[in-house]
Amino acid sequence: MREPVELRRQRILAVVESRGAVKVSALADELAVSVVTVRRDVEELARAGRLRRGHGVARPVRDPAAVPAPRGGDPVGDGGAVALVVPERHSYLYETLHGARTVLEESGIRIALYLAPQSADAERPLVERALADGARGLLIAPRWRSVHSEELDYDWLADAGVPTVLMERRPRPGSTLHALDSVCSDHWYGTHLAVEHLVSLGHRRIVLAARDDSPTARTVRAAFAEIAAAHPDVDDWTVVLSSPDAVPGPGPSGAGPAPGAPSGNRDGVPALDLAALLRGRGATAAVLHGDVDALMLVQRLAESGVQVPRDCSVVAYDDVVAALGSTPLTAVAPPRAEIGRAAAELLLHRLSGALGPVRRTQVLPALKVRGSAQAITRITPTTA
Structure with missing residues (x-):
């Protein structure tokens, strides 16, 4: 029967x-x-x-066991781990991960770490595995090398079925992930800090050499173009690709070529000759994203006879290793660890059963001045 x-x-x-x-x-x-x-x-x-x-x-609906929440909040269940999903070999996001880990461990929350390989659509099977293993919450920083790969993740991530917080990622407005909790650096403000610092030193012709293979890179590129174009004290600016491998990769990207990007595929893109670009545009300063590319470009400038900061002032963006070069670089420092901490605290808030409005938190970067930028003393940089 x-x-x-x-x-x-x-x-x-x-x-x-x-x-x-x-x-x-x-x-x-x-x-x-x-x-x-x-x-x-x-x-x-x-x-x-x-x-x-x-x-x-x-x-x-509520997990059977409970431990006290941090800062005297409501109890959160202890029925499963919180899954942390970040790209493998990504030093920028590892500091974010450690910030989240500190908050979760202090709250007695078990953590399951999943490292996403560099292949396309790598995060989805990891999230599905985590959920099948009983994860009750999700902190995730997808790689999102291109706009296309980002949008492919929207629907399934929105339907994860557990409290989820995006770290250092801000989905497209109006998308299915627009109403998902997120904590992100305000990269527009970070770019503003870099430009204003250089302008305050008298620089009027500035180059941005940036990556184009992450949401942070795309935001920095767009912010620089907007800020430089509108700034009354910037006479000339351009955006170029900082490294041949700093592109989204093969396949559709959902957008055309980035402004200033060399033509051809990744294998055919030549290394940037920043010294020649500076001479050609009469530029005296550069903003370089990210740190490793910045250190490499500064080395190439020296090989071409252009000294930093004597002939060219430089501000790096990321501040993961910018201070470690033979010329320590002034850098915009996104609050990576704080992003992780804030994201974990927001997730704990959701795990406690709190509803309320969706939160899209932005945390302001800081500028770390180390002397790689100085007041302008000539109109054009020294020629090679």
Whole structure:
């Protein structure tokens, strides 16, 4: 005799409430019904607010065990780990990760770290695995090398089914992720700091050599173009690609070539001759993103007879290793660790059961002055 629907759903609720997150396939085996039937039951129970669903997983509305939340907040459950998903070999975001880790560990929250390889669509299977393993919250910084790859992630990430906070990423306005909690550096303000610092030293002709393979890079490029074009004291500016491998990669990008980018594919892009560019435009200053590219370009300038800061003032953007060069570089320093801490605190707020409006937090970068930029003493830089 077939089991009544309501009784089967009561059994599902009992299992989920006693064990925490349970795979739909495991529920189907235990109840001796099809996965399709259990999935339909879970959807109805979730719609009624009696449980939560994710990718192939059913979760209780409130986790069964609890530990105190930080700063005297409401309790958060201890039924599963928080998944942290960041790109592999990404030193910029690792400091963000450590900031988040500090907050979560102080709150007694278990952490599961997932490192996304550089292949396309790498984050989605990791998130699905984390959810299947019972992750009850998600902190994620997708690589998003191109606009196209970013938009491919919108729908599935919006449907993760657990509290989720984006770190150092700001989705396109009006997209399905627009209403997702996020904590991000204000890179427009960071770019503004760099330009204003150079202008205050008398520089009127400025070059931006920047990457184009991350949301931060694209924001810095767009912000520089906007700020420089509108600044009454900037006479000439241009945006170029800082490195041949600093492009989004093969395949559709969702946008045309970046302004100032050399033509051709990645393998055919020549290294930037920054010294020649400075001479050709009469530029006396450069903003360089990111740090490693900045140090390499400063070395090449020296090889071409252009000394920093005597002949060209430089401000780097990222401040991961800018201080370690033979010429320590003045740099814009996004608050990486603070981004992670703020994102983790926001996630804990959601895990406590707090609803309220979506939060899109921006934290201001700072300028670390180290002497690679100085007041202008000539109109054009020394020729090679």
